[in-house]
Amino acid sequence: MTALDATTSALVFAEITDDDVPAVVALWHECGLTRPWNDPALDIADARLSPTSTVLAARAPASEGGAVVASVMAGYDGHRGWLYYVAVSPGLQGSGLGRAAVSAGEEWLRAGGARKVQLMVRTTNAQALGFYDRLGYEEQSTTVLGRWF
Ligand SMILES: CC(C)(COP(=O)(O)OP(=O)(O)OC[C@H]1O[C@@H](n2cnc3c(N)ncnc32)[C@H](O)[C@@H]1OP(=O)(O)O)[C@@H](O)C(=O)NCCC(=O)NCCS
Structure with missing residues (x-):
């Protein structure tokens, strides 16, 4: 166990700054979360634009x-x-950071008035489906539809 493994439970989640953007984009690439039709830097900029x-x-x-x-x-x-974009650096997966990331997101949403949290998982992402099942997330009897503007 590295020193970092031993301290992952104590890591704090906070809103990112402009300086963090390249590292966050790199993390998402590393975790296989990016797709050619989504510009991760633009996704980050859009998310940070709204309160x-x-x-x-x-x-x-x-x-x-x-x-x-x-x-x-x-x-x-x-x-x-x-x-x-729930993502944990590959070398640190399995040490509780994913659960901590979801909790941080949930707390942020709860503080903003949300009463329910939802997320989408690609049907091919068996690892994430197992993870969310463990965290108590249940499949919703619904189909997600979409259309590009
Ligand atoms: C999915 C991901 C965020 C999980 O993060 P992690 O740090 O490995 O998960 P944790 O260590 O916090 O695991 C939390 C719990 O889920 C369990 N778990 C994790 N992966 C699991 C799996 N595939 N199947 C069943 N349980 C799983 C852990 O055993 C742990 O259980 P416990 O707290 O009761 O002991 C991480 O693997 C990741 O970044 N994957 C690539 C990106 C991705 O697919 N993100 C999801 C996009 S929708």
Whole structure:
């Protein structure tokens, strides 16, 4: 166990700053969360523009280099709270950081007035589906529809 493994439970999630954007984008690439049709930097800019959405990240302690190691995007649409881009640096997965990221997003949404949190998981992402099941998230009997503007 590295020193960082031993301290992951104590890492704090906070709203990212402009300086964090490249590291967050790199984390999402590393975690396989980016797709050609989504510009991650634009997604971050959009989320940070509105007071009802944000991007939170946890950093390693300064003594460990201070890198961004986990993230969550949260947004409240006035009816439901949504989580996106839950990501944990591959080398630190399995140490509780994913649960902490979801909790941080949930708390942010709850503080903003949301009574329910939802998220979308690609049907091919079996790892994430197992993770969310463990956290008490249940499949909703609904189909997500969409259309590009
Ligand atoms: C999914 C992800 C965020 C999980 O983060 P993590 O740090 O590995 O998860 P944690 O260590 O916090 O696990 C929390 C709990 O879920 C459980 N868990 C994690 N993955 C699991 C899986 N695939 N199946 C079942 N349980 C799982 C853990 O055992 C742990 O249980 P416990 O707290 O009761 O001991 C991380 O693997 C990741 O970044 N994956 C790539 C990006 C991704 O797919 N994100 C989701 C997008 S929708």
